[in-house]
Amino acid sequence: MVTKQFTGSPDEADLRRADSLAREIFSDIANKWALLIIEALGERTLRFGELRNEIEGISHKMLTQNLRMLERNGLVERTVHPVVPPRVEYTLTEPGRALRVTIDGLCDWTHRYLGHIEGSRHRFDA
Amino acid sequence: MVTKQFTGSPDEADLRRADSLAREIFSDIANKWALLIIEALGERTLRFGELRNEIEGISHKMLTQNLRMLERNGLVERTVHPVVPPRVEYTLTEPGRALRVTIDGLCDWTHRYLGHIEGSRHRFDA
DNA sequence: CTGCATCCAGATAGATACTG
């Protein structure tokens, strides 16, 4: 702590690091596909292909990329069964399930205000 | 209802339309800048420039674009004061404030699992 | 101060082909 007088205090440095990390995580999960994957998984365990069918419009590549990202952040667990043909299953971890609860809130909000939003759009576009 | 036997029922059609709209709205708000703008506004009324200072790293252009989008969806209200220099204020509408509550949940989640995620990342990257 | 238009570099996502 002898460096405290020259640099910011460790506490401040920690806070800045945490903020930057939080922003990074926020950017990771605040994207359409990640949120839809978490919603689709819910309490279930799904295979890659099942997940692909479940989420309309997602491409093979986007699903792979986002699953890797979610796995890296510890939100989904990936289980490989060593059989042929390969069987890979995905399931939410505890942090993932906790996140899902807040995403449910987002979905509820969307449906509750669907009418408001549609009306507002028409007014704005006029 | 005589057409029911040939096309989907009107109810089903409505559901599909609502789903597609919901997905569209989801794509609109599930992006980093929109969520950060709503968080920054909170219960306050802020000017364009204040908002710009409040949200670290956002560009003039992104702030404008996202504010227009949020205004179009009826989440923020834009008030122009006819003075020079121009004074334009933004504030959350009722739907916007409702959405903010769920975004708060997202922020809470991020901070609660910051440690989990950081650890998981290190393990994954090894 | 706020907003709009333009330009351009980099990111993103889809399509396709190939592997175990």
Added chain:
DNA sequence: CAGTATCTATCTGGATGCAG
């Protein structure tokens, strides 16, 4: 079936200049 790699078109976002 699941994953990776490559190519390419499109989109995004930042920088800049100009207008009200």
